[in-house]
Amino acid sequence: xxxxxxxxxxxxxxxxxxxxxxxxxxxxxxxxxxxxxxxxxxxxxxxxxxxxxxxxxxxxxxxxxxxxxxxxxxxxxxxxxxxxxxxxxxxxxxxxxxxxxxxxxxxxxxxxxxxxxxxxxxxxxxxxxxxxxxxxxxxxxxxxxxxxxxxxxxxxxxxxxxxxxxxxxxxxxxxxxxxxxxxxxxxxxxxxxxxxxxxxxxxxxxxxxxxxxxxxxxxxxxxxxxxxxxxxxxxxxxxxxxxxxxxxxxxxxxxxxxxxxxxxxxxxxxxxxxxxxxxxxxxxxxxxxxxxxxxxxxxxxxxxxxxxxxxxxxxxxxxxxxxxxxxxxxxxxxxxxxxxxxxxxxxxxxxxxxxxxxxxxxxxxxxxxxxxxxxxxxxxxxxxxxxxxxxxxxxxxxxxxxxxxxxxxxxxxxxxxxxxxxxxxxxxxxxxxxxxxxxxxxxxxxxxxxxxxxxxxxxxxxxxxxxxxxxxxxxxxxxxxxxxxxxxxxxxxxxxxxxxxxxxxxxxxxxxxxxxxxxxxxxxxxxxxxxxxxxxxxxxxxxxxxxxxxxxxxxxxxxxxxxxxxxxxxxxxxx
Ligand SMILES: *[C@@H]1O[C@H](CO)[C@@H](O)[C@H](O)[C@H]1NC(C)=O
Ligand SMILES: *[C@@H]1O[C@H](CO)[C@@H](O)[C@H](O)[C@H]1NC(C)=O
Ligand SMILES: *[C@@H]1O[C@H](CO)[C@@H](O)[C@H](O)[C@H]1NC(C)=O
Ligand SMILES: *[C@@H]1O[C@H](CO)[C@@H](O)[C@H](O)[C@H]1NC(C)=O
Ligand SMILES: *[C@@H]1O[C@H](CO)[C@@H](O)[C@H](O)[C@H]1NC(C)=O
Ligand SMILES: *[C@@H]1O[C@H](CO)[C@@H](O)[C@H](O)[C@H]1NC(C)=O
Ligand SMILES: *[C@@H]1O[C@H](CO)[C@@H](O)[C@H](O)[C@H]1NC(C)=O
Ligand SMILES: *[C@@H]1O[C@H](CO)[C@@H](O)[C@H](O)[C@H]1NC(C)=O
Ligand SMILES: *[C@@H]1O[C@H](CO)[C@@H](O)[C@H](O)[C@H]1NC(C)=O
Ligand SMILES: *[C@@H]1O[C@H](CO)[C@@H](O)[C@H](O)[C@H]1NC(C)=O
Ligand SMILES: *[C@@H]1O[C@H](CO)[C@@H](O)[C@H](O)[C@H]1NC(C)=O
Ligand SMILES: *[C@@H]1O[C@H](CO)[C@@H](O)[C@H](O)[C@H]1NC(C)=O
Ligand SMILES: [Cu+2]
Numbered sequence: 001x002x003x004x005x006x007x008x009x010x011x012x013x014x015x016x017x018x019x020x021x022x023x024x025x026x027x028x029x030x031x032x033x034x035x036x037x038x039x040x041x042x043x044x045x046x047x048x049x050x051x052x053x054x055x056x057x058x059x060x061x062x063x064x065x066x067x068x069x070x071x072x073x074x075x076x077x078x079x080x081x082x083x084x085x086x087x088x089x090x091x092x093x094x095x096x097x098x099x100x101x102x103x104x105x106x107x108x109x110x111x112x113x114x115x116x117x118x119x120x121x122x123x124x125x126x127x128x129x130x131x132x133x134x135x136x137x138x139x140x141x142x143x144x145x146x147x148x149x150x151x152x153x154x155x156x157x158x159x160x161x162x163x164x165x166x167x168x169x170x171x172x173x174x175x176x177x178x179x180x181x182x183x184x185x186x187x188x189x190x191x192x193x194x195x196x197x198x199x200x201x202x203x204x205x206x207x208x209x210x211x212x213x214x215x216x217x218x219x220x221x222x223x224x225x226x227x228x229x230x231x232x233x234x235x236x237x238x239x240x241x242x243x244x245x246x247x248x249x250x251x252x253x254x255x256x257x258x259x260x261x262x263x264x265x266x267x268x269x270x271x272x273x274x275x276x277x278x279x280x281x282x283x284x285x286x287x288x289x290x291x292x293x294x295x296x297x298x299x300x301x302x303x304x305x306x307x308x309x310x311x312x313x314x315x316x317x318x319x320x321x322x323x324x325x326x327x328x329x330x331x332x333x334x335x336x337x338x339x340x341x342x343x344x345x346x347x348x349x350x351x352x353x354x355x356x357x358x359x360x361x362x363x364x365x366x367x368x369x370x371x372x373x374x375x376x377x378x379x380x381x382x383x384x385x386x387x388x389x390x391x392x393x394x395x396x397x398x399x400x401x402x403x404x405x406x407x408x409x410x411x412x413x414x415x416x417x418x419x420x421x422x423x424x425x426x427x428x429x430x431x432x433x434x435x436x437x438x439x440x441x442x443x444x445x446x447x448x449x450x451x452x453x454x455x456x457x458x459x460x461x462x463x464x465x466x467x468x469x470x471x472x473x474x475x476x477x478x479x480x481x482x483x484x485x486x487x488x489x490x491x492x493x494x495x496x497x498x499x500x501x502x503x504x505x506x507x508x509x510x511x512x513x514x515x516x517x518x519x520x521x522x523x524x525x526x527x528x529x530x531x532x533x534x535x536x537x538x539x540x541x542x543x544x545x546x547x548x549x550x551x552x553x554x555x556x557x558x559x560x561x562x563x564x565x566x567x568x569x570x571x572x573x574x575x
Contacts, residue, residue, distance in 0.1 A: 030070035030122075035063075037077045039085050039111075039143070046203075047196055048210035049175040053142040054081050054134070061169050061202045061233070062132070062145030069127040069152050075119040077111055083179070084110030086573075087119065088135035089147065090271065091254055091513045094482055096566050097121045098410050098533030101481055104136035106536045106552060107410040109575035117573055127151045128255030129229040129273040131169065138178040138542055144171065144233040149255060158350060159251045159260060159277065162227035166218060169231040170239055170268070170293055171199040172304065178235075182546055189378060189385030189392025191301050192543055198234060198293060198308035205309035207292075216310035218291070226278040227251075232268040235542040237295040237304065238477065238516070240339075241266050242329035243312060244289040249277040250347075254512035256484065257350040265332060267296055267343050269477030271514035271540035284316045288324045297334050298519035299373075299474040305334060337519050340475070344490070344518075347510040359486045359506050360460040360526045367453070367461065368429040368495070369397045370436055371476055371517055371539070371549060372468030374446035376401065388444065388471065394547050395539070396446040398427040401548030402538075403450045407575045409552055410534040414568060426451035426551055436468045436494050437520045444470050448548065452534065457558035459529040462488075464495050466522040473520035476544060482535035482555075484511045485527035492521035500524070514540055529555045532565040 042055040056062035067073060079085050088102035100121040101107040111117045127149045134143035146167040151157065172195035174181060185192035197204040200216040220226060228248075232239055242248075242265040251260045252275035260277075268274050294307040309328075332339040349357035375391035384390035394401045405412075405421050412421040434441055455461065463485075467473055488504040504524065517523050538550030557564040 030072065031068070032072040032074060033067050035065060035073065035075040037075055037087070039077065039079045039081050041081055046173050046211065046214060047175060047208055051175070051177065054083060054085070054139055055142060056145065060142055061171065062143060064145055064167065065132065065147045066150070067123055067148070068150045069123055069125070072122045073119070076116060077119065078116040079111045079113055082113055083139060084112055084136060085134060085139060085143070086110045086136050087132055087143070089119065089121065089130070089132050091130035091273070092121060092147070093124060093126060093484070093531065094121055094533070095124050095531055096533070096564065098482065098535070098565060099568050099572055102135045103481065103536045105404050105406070105408050106534060107408060109408050109411070109573045110136055111573050115573060117571055118569065120569060123149055126255045128252045128257070129167070129231060129275055130255050131231045131233060131273060133233060138182045138235065140233070140542070141172060141174060141178040141235050144169065146229060146231055148229065158257055158352065158355065160225050162277065163221070163224035165227040165229060167201070167229045167231065169201055170234050170308070171202060172234045172237065173197045173199050173204060186546060189387040191393060194302055194304040195235065196304070197306055198237070198239070198304070200291070200293070200308050200310045203310070207307050207309050218310060218312045219315050220280045220312060221315055222280055222284050223282045224280050226280065228276050228278055230268055230274045230276060232270050232272055234270050236270070237297070238267060238269040238475065239293040240296055240331045241268060241291070241293040242331055243278065243291040244327035244329040246278060246289065246312070249279070251275050251277055253347060253510065254484065254514060256511045257355050258510060259348045259350055259508070261346050263343065264329070265339070267340050269514060269516050269540065271477055271479040272512070280314070284314050286324060288313055288326050290326065290328045292329050292331060294331055295334060296332070296336065296340055298337065300472040307331070341518065344516065349508045349511050351508040357486065357508050357511060359488070359509060360528050361506060362460055363462040363526065364460045365455070365462070367463045368466065369463060370399070370430045370466045370468050371397050371478070372474065373471040373544070373547065375444045375471070376446065376448070394446050395544050395549035397549065397551050398430050399447050400426065400451055400551065401446050401448040402550045403448050403548070405450050409452065411568070413534055413554060414565065422450045422452050424452055424454045424554065426453045428453070436466050437473060438469065440470050452552045452554045454554045454556065455529040456556050457529065457532060457563055460526070461529055462524065462526050464522055464524045465517045466495050467517045467520055469520060475519040476517045476539040476549065477514050477541065478517060478537060479514040479540045480527070480535065480537045482531045482533060483527045483529070484513055485515070485525040486511050487515050487523060488526050489524040490518055490521060492518060495522040495524070529553070531555060532557045532563065
């Protein structure tokens with residue numbers, strides 16, 4: 001381009017800017033939104049048990065964050081409780097701002113009692129429903145809340161505009177203290193106690209003892225469309241969800257639009273979000289309808305098999321509140337893998353001109369991770385542990401059970417002091433092949449370490465995650481920080497590197513941040529490592545994370561100035 005051409009283009013850009021109507025200018029006018037999160041104790045009663053829980057601003061579930069695509073968020077977190085805390089903004093890409101991602105000892109040291117930290121990040125290229133939660137030990141059992149990202153001003157949804165939008169966040173309530181539960185389990189080596197109920201917006205609903213008054217009610221009008229923003233913040237359980245006598249249209253998962261489809265029932269794993277349209281009946285139906293959720297379970301251990309319910313109530317000006325008949329939805333069996341598979345395979349990226357599916361077509365590096373449970377030696381002198389055959393439960397990826405460091409990986413990386421904190425030699429595939437989903441091997445003991453995979457900037461990654469049957473096959477919802485990925489394939493049994501890639505979908509695979517490794521099967525994902533930093537990847541069943549089912553990717557800086565991790569904020573907590 002000659003200088004005069006450049007000058008012409010430049011003045012044209014300025015002209016265009018000046019001629020735009022005000023509203024179009026405002027469409028790009030991103031805001032900075034300020035939030036103050038006080039971490040406080042609060043007494044809360046559910047199922048007739050009162051306990052003191054860790055909360056944000058005394059609220060359970062925590063406050064909503066509402067922002068627009070392009071906005072900057074400044075969230076000041078002040079810790080007033082005896083526990084260490086850190087918060088994660090689940091699904092937010094955190095481009096170059098890994099310091100604000102939140103997992104304790106990965107991207108930051110915890111915020112200690114009396115300390116504060118400002119999470120500072122911009123929402124880039126994302127719109128939809130995500131959520132925030134504590135990312136240390138099991139504190140996320142009570143510390144969580146919705147993140148609602150509206151499209152930019154004057155940009156509409158690629159579906160019918162809803163009459164109302166309603167967040168529906170699933171959780172798990174324990175009558176006991178969850179910190180005591182997981183600490184004791186890690187000490188004895190056994191499985192932790194399971195929850196006493198599931199919750200919808202913090203409420204267990206009428207199917208539990210002493211809980212009818214704690215029921216979530218969705219009041220609706222006939223003939224309207226509601227956007228339900230579903231979030232699974234439960235600690236340890238995938239959930240089936242359905243509303244009696246109503247069909248749901250799924251329009252978005254993990255803050256990415258999909259090709260809409262209708263279903264009576266959906267499946268949502270911990271760490272996933274799903275936006276659905278609920279079209280109410282065109283007339284007042286003279287009935288009340290339950291919405292219900294209960295788990296999808298594949299493992300061999302004990303679990304909470306209870307059902308949470310909320311109510312869909314039609315408001316009417318003419319009919320008095322007489323006793324209306326109540327309808328319940330039919331939910332799949334607790335072990336209905338056929339339903340889970342069928343449902344998962346219907347999810348496809350919208351892949352429109354406006355919202356393309358940028359699936360990496362070439363792959364620079366391939367990884368194969370075996371994921372599943374195993375055992376570790378009992379380290380209690382002269383005692384037997386409560387895991388299988390007197391061992392401790394453990395879990396590993398490629399036989400590495402992740403050992404949490406005592407200083408944050410990102411700080412160690414940025415300051416060039418990784419020695420003794422982590423090693424860059426995480427195995428790219430299992431050291432020994434075995435029949436991953438066949439008869440379990442005799443030796444169930446797994447190794448451990450604090451290892452990362454190092455990726456040059458802009459590496460195109462393909463990762464196959466293979467479930468193992470070492471302690472029984474099980475579905476694991478894996479969550480990747482810092483990126484969305486495309487689910488290009490999945491199947492049962494052992495992944496076949498010759499045959500299976502032939503069936504990969506590289507056109508419109510679903511894009512998300514949390515994907516289930518199927519029960520006794522495998523999932524293949526692709527992502528572009530265009531975000532420098534240290535990015536945690538882990539099973540979002542908190543019990544498995546506690547047992548070590550986690551690892552980290554270290555993405556190096558690129559050569560351009562805008563391809564580098566920003567320096568740490570001055571108030572970043574220290575260990
Ligand atoms: C919770 O209840 C206990 C016992 O009644 C009381 O001592 C404590 O002050 C309460 N805590 C809060 C935060 O209200
Ligand atoms: C937030 O981070 C940006 C850089 O990403 C920086 O320019 C800004 O000053 C920070 N704001 C605060 C309040 O720390
Ligand atoms: C709800 O569905 C059941 C069958 O599942 C049906 O018997 C009933 O009539 C329906 N009720 C309403 C009000 O739609
Ligand atoms: C849940 O598990 C308990 C204890 O194992 C059992 O008694 C009960 O029948 C189960 N309930 C359902 C709905 O499966
Ligand atoms: C699911 O559980 C039921 C009993 O609740 C059992 O009859 C059935 O065989 C199980 N199905 C699978 C696929 O394991
Ligand atoms: C799978 O989905 C199709 C289409 O929605 C449905 O007809 C079929 O019954 C489903 N199968 C199972 C096992 O859920
Ligand atoms: C463990 O048992 C051995 C022999 O039975 C005994 O000598 C030793 O003192 C015990 N150690 C502990 C920590 O109890
Ligand atoms: C426990 O020991 C029994 C008997 O030796 C064996 O059959 C079983 O496979 C072992 N289980 C595990 C998880 O190691
Ligand atoms: C793995 O084990 C399964 C179940 O026992 C068996 O059907 C399959 O043939 C085995 N695969 C290989 C490659 O040995
Ligand atoms: C595993 O244990 C079985 C039964 O104890 C034995 O027959 C088999 O040889 C063992 N396999 C290996 C690989 O050690
Ligand atoms: C790591 O494995 C070794 C060898 O089995 C064991 O002694 C050690 O306790 C393990 N460390 C952790 C933190 O689990
Ligand atoms: C809180 O975190 C600091 C820094 O890692 C650590 O030294 C301390 O033991 C932790 N305190 C608690 C109560 O876990
Ligand atoms: Cu898991």
